[in-house]
Amino acid sequence: MKVSLFIPCLTDQFFPDSGMRMLRVLERLGHEVSYDPRQTCCGQPAFNTGYHHEAETLARKFLDIFDRDGAEYIVAPSGSCVTMVAQFYGRMLELPAPYAEAADRVRGRVREFTSFLVDVLGVTDVGAHFAERVTVHDSCHALRELRIKRQPRALLERVEGLELVEMDAAEVCCGFGGTFAVKYADVSAAMAEEKVDSIIRSGATVVTGVDSSCLMQIDGMLRRRGSSVRTLHIAEILGSIS
Amino acid sequence: MTHRPTPIEPENIGRLIAERIHDPRLRGNLARATTTSLVKRAAVVADYDDWESMRAVAHDIKRHVLDHADDYLARFERQATAAGATVHFAGDAEDASRLICEIAARHGRRVAVKSKSMTGEEIDLTHALERAGLETIETDLGEYIIQLAEEPPSHITAPALHKSRGEIGQLFSEKLGIEYSDDPERLTEVARAVLREDFLRADVGVSGVNFAIAESGTLCIVENEGNARLSTTLPRVHIAVMGFEKLLPDFETLSLFLNLLGRSATGQRLTCYTSLITGPRRADEHDGPDELHIVILDNGRARLLADAALREALLCIRCGACLNVCPVYQKIGGHGYGSIYPGPIGSVITPIFRGETRAAGLPFASSLCGACADICPVHIDLHHLLLTWRARISGKRKGKWTERLIMWTFVRVAARTALFDLAGRLLRVFGPLLRSRDGGLRVPIWSDTRTFPAPPPRSFKQCWRADQERPS
Numbered sequence: 001m002k003v004s005l006f007i008p009c010l011t012d013q014f015f016p017d018s019g020m021r022m023l024r025v026l027e028r029l030g031h032e033v034s035y036d037p038r039q040t041c042c043g044q045p046a047f048n049t050g051y052h053h054e055a056e057t058l059a060r061k062f063l064d065i066f067d068r069d070g071a072e073y074i075v076a077p078s079g080s081c082v083t084m085v086a087q088f089y090g091r092m093l094e095l096p097a098p099y100a101e102a103a104d105r106v107r108g109r110v111r112e113f114t115s116f117l118v119d120v121l122g123v124t125d126v127g128a129h130f131a132e133r134v135t136v137h138d139s140c141h142a143l144r145e146l147r148i149k150r151q152p153r154a155l156l157e158r159v160e161g162l163e164l165v166e167m168d169a170a171e172v173c174c175g176f177g178g179t180f181a182v183k184y185a186d187v188s189a190a191m192a193e194e195k196v197d198s199i200i201r202s203g204a205t206v207v208t209g210v211d212s213s214c215l216m217q218i219d220g221m222l223r224r225r226g227s228s229v230r231t232l233h234i235a236e237i238l239g240s241i242s
Numbered sequence: 243m244t245h246r247p248t249p250i251e252p253e254n255i256g257r258l259i260a261e262r263i264h265d266p267r268l269r270g271n272l273a274r275a276t277t278t279s280l281v282k283r284a285a286v287v288a289d290y291d292d293w294e295s296m297r298a299v300a301h302d303i304k305r306h307v308l309d310h311a312d313d314y315l316a317r318f319e320r321q322a323t324a325a326g327a328t329v330h331f332a333g334d335a336e337d338a339s340r341l342i343c344e345i346a347a348r349h350g351r352r353v354a355v356k357s358k359s360m361t362g363e364e365i366d367l368t369h370a371l372e373r374a375g376l377e378t379i380e381t382d383l384g385e386y387i388i389q390l391a392e393e394p395p396s397h398i399t400a401p402a403l404h405k406s407r408g409e410i411g412q413l414f415s416e417k418l419g420i421e422y423s424d425d426p427e428r429l430t431e432v433a434r435a436v437l438r439e440d441f442l443r444a445d446v447g448v449s450g451v452n453f454a455i456a457e458s459g460t461l462c463i464v465e466n467e468g469n470a471r472l473s474t475t476l477p478r479v480h481i482a483v484m485g486f487e488k489l490l491p492d493f494e495t496l497s498l499f500l501n502l503l504g505r506s507a508t509g510q511r512l513t514c515y516t517s518l519i520t521g522p523r524r525a526d527e528h529d530g531p532d533e534l535h536i537v538i539l540d541n542g543r544a545r546l547l548a549d550a551a552l553r554e555a556l557l558c559i560r561c562g563a564c565l566n567v568c569p570v571y572q573k574i575g576g577h578g579y580g581s582i583y584p585g586p587i588g589s590v591i592t593p594i595f596r597g598e599t600r601a602a603g604l605p606f607a608s609s610l611c612g613a614c615a616d617i618c619p620v621h622i623d624l625h626h627l628l629l630t631w632r633a634r635i636s637g638k639r640k641g642k643w644t645e646r647l648i649m650w651t652f653v654r655v656a657a658r659t660a661l662f663d664l665a666g667r668l669l670r671v672f673g674p675l676l677r678s679r680d681g682g683l684r685v686p687i688w689s690d691t692r693t694f695p696a697p698p699p700r701s702f703k704q705c706w707r708a709d710q711e712r713p714s
Contacts, residue, residue: 007702007703009656009662011702012666012701012702012703013666013669013697013701013702014695014697014698015698015702016698016700016701016702016704016705017698019702019705019706020702020705020706020709023706023709035706037659037703037706037707038659039659040656040657040659040662041652041656041662043653043656045649045652046649046652046653047629048610048629048632049606049632049636049641049645049649050605050629050631050632050633050634050635050636050637050641051636051637051641051646051649051653052633052636052637053637054649054650054652054653055653057653057657058653058656058657061656061657092626092629092630140609140610140611140612140613141612144611144612144613144615144616145612171613172569172611172613173569173609173611173613175569175609176609177608177609177610177611178610179606179645180606180607180608180609180610181609181688182687182688183606184259184570184606184607185687185688185690185691186259186260186263186264186691187259187263187570187573187574187607188609188691189691189692190263190269190573191569191570191573191609192691192692194569216694216695217692219693219695220682220688220692220693220694220695221691221692221693223680223681223682223692223693224680224691224692224693
């Protein structure tokens with residue numbers, strides 16, 4: 001199957017490993033994976049803060065690139081950025097005529113990575129090996145906009161050597177929330193603290209999830225606390241082979 | 243030196259949060275109260291395996307009523323009038339307060355007992371009645387507590403949720419001159435004894451309304467303490483205040499909403515008292531007031547109704563579940579928002595009631611996690627309504643100029659791939675200069691509380707290019 005990579009700006013600049021590991025997993029499953037290096041950002045930071053005009057500029061760029069990529073699916077290592085494209089483009093973010101139609105076409109093809117593996121490909125065993133005790137943080141956009149919850153767990157359960165443990169507050173927001181993390185930084189940090197408390201209580205050595213943004217927030221608080229718990233994007237775990 | 247507290251107003255949201263976010267006692271009170279509510283709710287929501295479809299039906303019923311608001315309002319007015327009530331319409335908070343004070347103060351009436359009403363809070367009714375010369379007593383225990391403390395409510399259904407029982411014990415001992423106790427039963431007994439006298443001497447009872455039934459002109463009021471029933475039956479005059487969005491078509495739909503409201507609000511299958519009031523006391527009845535006045539308030543609701551993008555906010559049945567589940571509310575409490583209606587629903591409707599300039603900070607005080615929309619018994623997509631407000635506020639250039647500049651720059655850069663890649667390379671070269679002691683980058687505001695990751699040596703694009711050039 002022809003698969004086109006949608007690498008969000010944060011992944012590109014700060015978390016390249018999660019993108020590369022996603023690429024490797026897809027290649028290992030035998031797919032023809034393409035990446036258009038013209039892509040930058042889907043516009044979510046602007047949209048989320050209410051700057052629709054600015055967001056539209058980036059949405060148009062995105063659609064210009066992906067509407068004609070010739071791939072069956074567009075796959076991203078992020079539930080949040082997929083939500084932006086699949087749920088908000090052409091709906092809450094109004095787009096002019098040709099782009100509104102392009103948004104409708106792209107909407108049907110864009111998938112978050114774990115959902116693509118499980119729901120589209122029907123794959124749960126990707127042949128990974130990762131011998132750690134892992135807990136999953138449910139990212140809000142993935143959980144509530146895309147209803148992604150069992151997919152990452154189904155994949156992790158099949159990873160050799162991995163012990164999956166649930167934290168008590170898996171579905172509670174980590175406090176990132178885009179510009180919220182800076183606009184209401186104290187509240188955001190207080191939310192991260194509670195998230196980190198829950199992670200530590202779970203006894204996990206690694207916390208994972210489908211969004212690097214949430215993991216960046218969680219990791220920021222774990223490091224500040226001096227915790228030994230590591231954060232890894234799920235693609236990094238699924239891309240680990242012994 | 244007396245410390246003057248920050249006024250609980252929406253434009254003070256930043257300061258109000260700063261004063262609360264590091265208060266461990268408040269955090270503990272909020273965590274305990276909201277967790278208890280959520281656990282109790284979950285236990286009774288589990289009664290139904292079709293809870294989701296109940297929400298959907300309730301959503302559609304309220305949409306239908308709003309789509310035909312004029313018809314239902316006319317029908318309600320007709321039926322309530324036929325039952326002997328007097329229906330008044332008030333344009334804004336001031337109108338409503340004036341109207342109610344006039345009715346209350348007629349014939350030298352002096353004492354008013356008030357049962358809990360968020361609409362009453364919205365129009366600041368208690369203070370208006372006091373200014374009009376009426377001694378006004380809050381009879382809901384939570385409202386009574388915050389009246390003693392001279393504070394506004396901090397929650398839609400549990401006004402004193404931010405206080406522990408120890409704090410309430412202190413307050414009672416100070417204000418009522420009783421011996422300190424933090425035993426809820428003892429405190430309730432004390433309040434009950436004081437309030438019983440007030441009920442007996444009151445001339446006027448003021449209440450809110452949970453649902454107004456159009457087919458019969460009936461008011462439905464739910465509560466747990468019996469104070470609303472006493473307030474609406476003992477005094478000679480009952481004044482009920484409501485927004486027009488409280489309308490329901492008939493009794494059949496009411497049953498669905500009662501099932502949703504009690505469970506969502508307090509985790510009860512049904513509240514202890516459900517009063518159905520159709521007109522004042524009739525000739526053949528023993529109990530009830532001589533006069534029933536129903537004040538129907540607009541106060542921006544008609545504007546909300548006409549606003550296709552936001553009108554869903556009028557579906558709200560004021561259960562407070564979105565507050566309980568909101569991780570922001572759990573950290574700052576109702577007073578942190580500076581608005582009478584706090585939490586997600588408050589941040590959606592306060593810009594209407596208080597103006598979007600004064601309330602401009604509220605729609606941004608959310609991580610948009612969407613837990614509110616998932617728990618809402620009438621399925622209002624609250625986090626999407628917050629996004630709508632953000633677009634209106636930022637679209638009108640009401641954001642800070644620094645924020646606008648950052649957004650503008652980011653988008654200019656991200657719109658051109660070459661510039662974006664260059665910015666990334668600059669970040670990699672000069673990033674190390676911004677290294678902080680914790681090994682991350684020094685990023686304004688963020689780094690005060692969390693480590694910010696240092697950029698990796700190569701971007702994804704660089705890794706991918708290297709990979710492409712690798713001989714296969």
